[in-house]
Amino acid sequence: MLKISNVETFYGKIQALRGVDLDVNDGEIVSLIGSNGAGKSTLLMTISGVNKAKKGNIVFNGENIENKQPHKIVDMGICQVPEGRRIFSRLTVEENLRLGAHANEKGKYFENDIKEVYDLFPVLSDRKTQRGGTLSGGEQQMLAIGRALMSKPKVLLLDEPSLGIAPKLVNQIFLSIKNINKEKNVTIFLVEQNAKKALELADRAYVLVNGKVTIKGSGQELLKNKDIQAAYLEGGAKN
Amino acid sequence: MEKKDIIQSFKDSLFTGLIALALFGPIVGLRTASKGEGLFITPQWGVVFLLVGLCILGRFLINLNSARKTEITFFSKFSSKFSAITEDKAKHFAITAILFAVVFPFLPFTDRYFMDVAIMILTYIMLGWGLNIVVGLAGLLDLGYVAFYAVGAYSYALIATTFGWSFWICLPLAGVFAAFFGILLGFPVLRLRGDYLAIVTLGFGEIIRIILINWYEVTNGPDGITGIPRPSFFGLPFKRSPDEGETSFHLFFNLEYSTMHRIIFLYYLILVLALITNYFTLKIRKLPVGRAWEALREDEIACKSLGVNPTNTKLTAFAIGAMFGGFAGSFFATRQAFISPESFTFIESAIIVAIVVLGGMGSQTGVVLASIFLIGITEMFRDLEQYRMIAFGGAMVLIMVFKPKGILANRKPTILMHGDKK
Numbered sequence: 001m002l003k004i005s006n007v008e009t010f011y012g013k014i015q016a017l018r019g020v021d022l023d024v025n026d027g028e029i030v031s032l033i034g035s036n037g038a039g040k041s042t043l044l045m046t047i048s049g050v051n052k053a054k055k056g057n058i059v060f061n062g063e064n065i066e067n068k069q070p071h072k073i074v075d076m077g078i079c080q081v082p083e084g085r086r087i088f089s090r091l092t093v094e095e096n097l098r099l100g101a102h103a104n105e106k107g108k109y110f111e112n113d114i115k116e117v118y119d120l121f122p123v124l125s126d127r128k129t130q131r132g133g134t135l136s137g138g139e140q141q142m143l144a145i146g147r148a149l150m151s152k153p154k155v156l157l158l159d160e161p162s163l164g165i166a167p168k169l170v171n172q173i174f175l176s177i178k179n180i181n182k183e184k185n186v187t188i189f190l191v192e193q194n195a196k197k198a199l200e201l202a203d204r205a206y207v208l209v210n211g212k213v214t215i216k217g218s219g220q221e222l223l224k225n226k227d228i229q230a231a232y233l234e235g236g237a238k239n
Numbered sequence: 240m241e242k243k244d245i246i247q248s249f250k251d252s253l254f255t256g257l258i259a260l261a262l263f264g265p266i267v268g269l270r271t272a273s274k275g276e277g278l279f280i281t282p283q284w285g286v287v288f289l290l291v292g293l294c295i296l297g298r299f300l301i302n303l304n305s306a307r308k309t310e311i312t313f314f315s316k317f318s319s320k321f322s323a324i325t326e327d328k329a330k331h332f333a334i335t336a337i338l339f340a341v342v343f344p345f346l347p348f349t350d351r352y353f354m355d356v357a358i359m360i361l362t363y364i365m366l367g368w369g370l371n372i373v374v375g376l377a378g379l380l381d382l383g384y385v386a387f388y389a390v391g392a393y394s395y396a397l398i399a400t401t402f403g404w405s406f407w408i409c410l411p412l413a414g415v416f417a418a419f420f421g422i423l424l425g426f427p428v429l430r431l432r433g434d435y436l437a438i439v440t441l442g443f444g445e446i447i448r449i450i451l452i453n454w455y456e457v458t459n460g461p462d463g464i465t466g467i468p469r470p471s472f473f474g475l476p477f478k479r480s481p482d483e484g485e486t487s488f489h490l491f492f493n494l495e496y497s498t499m500h501r502i503i504f505l506y507y508l509i510l511v512l513a514l515i516t517n518y519f520t521l522k523i524r525k526l527p528v529g530r531a532w533e534a535l536r537e538d539e540i541a542c543k544s545l546g547v548n549p550t551n552t553k554l555t556a557f558a559i560g561a562m563f564g565g566f567a568g569s570f571f572a573t574r575q576a577f578i579s580p581e582s583f584t585f586i587e588s589a590i591i592v593a594i595v596v597l598g599g600m601g602s603q604t605g606v607v608l609a610s611i612f613l614i615g616i617t618e619m620f621r622d623l624e625q626y627r628m629i630a631f632g633g634a635m636v637l638i639m640v641f642k643p644k645g646i647l648a649n650r651k652p653t654i655l656m657h658g659d660k661k
Binding site: 049090 | 544
């Protein structure tokens with residue numbers, strides 16, 4: 001469904017991605033783990049078209065998208081939940097959700113779509129007239145995910161949904177991600193530093209080091225992998 | 240309040256005094272006077288000390304006021320009362336204000352002077368509302384807004400004097416021209432934000448003014464354009480003795496001729512134009528494009544990742560903001576009957592930006608209050624002649640001290656769900 005081959009992205013002269021190869025198949029949850037600065041967010045921004053790839057191809061449903069503008073890519077069905085949530089803090093919860101429906105005039109089904117988001121995250125329904133900035137971190141993350149869902153994506157790109165959120169809410173958010181995948185048939189590409197959670201959730205996973213994919217396999221395989229345990233998982237270093 | 244705080248604020252105000260001394264010393268202290276042959280310097284240190292003293296005292300009082308935040312002082316009581324009135328009852332305020340504006344020309348104390356000031360205030364309100372689309376909603380700081388005002392005024396003046404078309408045809412044309420210039424400015428600044436955007440727009444405003452001065456064949460340069468047709472009341476001119484085959488306004492309605500008819504008509508014209516601007520802004524805010532403007536102001540990256548096209552969104556904001564500037568410009572041209580580049584200097588842009596910022600960015604009512612406050616105060620002190628700019632500056636300082644986020648800082652959510660409290 002989404003095929004990334006040999007993608008290289010630069011920030012000025014600094015190379016962030018050094019030839020990334022990666023596949024996401026229809027209906028999967030794919031996780032990408034890696035340390036700070038490995039290029040995880042850059043990869044997502046490159047898929048979304050916010051950063052442009054200097055080399056390589058990104059093919060979505062048989063169409064090359066590496067040179068498309070970000071809003072065209074969203075129209076095609078790839079929506080990103082950016083790192084740090086980036087909700088519109090001075091707009092209300094409902095306005096934030098409406099902006100998610102901005103792409104492609106999908107506002108016609110707005111009432112139904114928004115109901116689905118409220119069913120998924122009931123807390124947003126209670127707070128719909130509140131400003132985005134007054135929500136807690138976890139609620140903001142829910143809002144960011146809900147906002148992305150409003151564009152009816154085929155693939156949802158999630159950038160560190162557990163960042164800066166209370167552990168209890170992290171579980172809840174990972175559960176909702178699973179729900180979105182299973183019940184709404186949305187393919188998930190998840191980028192995480194919380195490697196354990198991300199690998200437990202994933203059908204397949206990749207490890208990104210210095211802008212290159214070094215290890216790939218099923219989520220369970222990677223959880224058992226000694227190198228990964230040592231580098232990314234808690235307590236792994238003791239072995 | 241502790242002794243330490245008092246000493247601290249005293250030190251701070253002394254420092255302010257030093258700055259004031261450095262400023263006022265040469266500017267006010269050394270006065271040149273011509274006596275016989277040549278200029279001589281007459282020092283006037285008394286005035287300098289008075290001014291410096293006022294600065295120290297003012298600063299000290301402000302410090303005291305802000306140090307005692309929890310205690311209710313006269314000023315904070317006043318300002319909180321003020322905001323309570325305007326925020327809670329914004330709707331009532333708006334209706335009352337519009338009603339007052341409608342009956343204003345027929346109130347017993349309203350004379351020619353009041354009408355002129357009111358027309359001026361309304362023009363600035365309209366400009367403020369127009370700029371509010373760009374600055375308040377889309378968050379693009381435009382310091383050259385007067386350029387579109389100028390484009391509107393010159394478009395109207397040139398079309399009306401060349402082709403002799405009526406105001407009602409020229410007005411939309413002027414708006415279209417201004418919108419076109421808005422897009423013209425929009426393209427090169429698409430990638431810019433904040434300070435950089437402000438500098439380029441500032442330059443754009445100056446470019447337009449300099450073109451107006453130098454393109455003599457078309458704009459008549461610094462001499463300006465004279466004999467711009469006055470607006471007619473839907474075909475009925477405001478003249479004492481109409482031309483052959485024409486009926487003038489007072490004859491048609493069987494009234495005694497009065498120059499006030501035209502003034503009152505102009506007043507209602509700008510009132511309607513301004514209200515259209517306001518209505519349009521309030522409506523477009525609830526449409527996808529308006530929401531996209533506000534989202535773009537908050538976070539451009541998030542917008543991109545959600546499929547908002549930032550290019551189109553920014554260009555529409557510039558174009559629509561410019562269009563209203565153009566409308567205001569053609570009104571200005573028809574009211575003055577004479578325009579020259581002198582009317583479109585940077586200070587005009589600065590005043591409009593000041594109205595939007597002091598009103599509270601994005602607040603429609605705030606723009607009204609700030610216009611009345613700033614333009615009204617400058618007018619009230621017209622007798623002080625050159626010192627009235629001090630009143631203008633003073634008004635700005637007062638707003639920034641007591642209402643640092645603008646007179647009405649709170650933006651109301653544009654969506655309230657059914658069953659929510661109104």
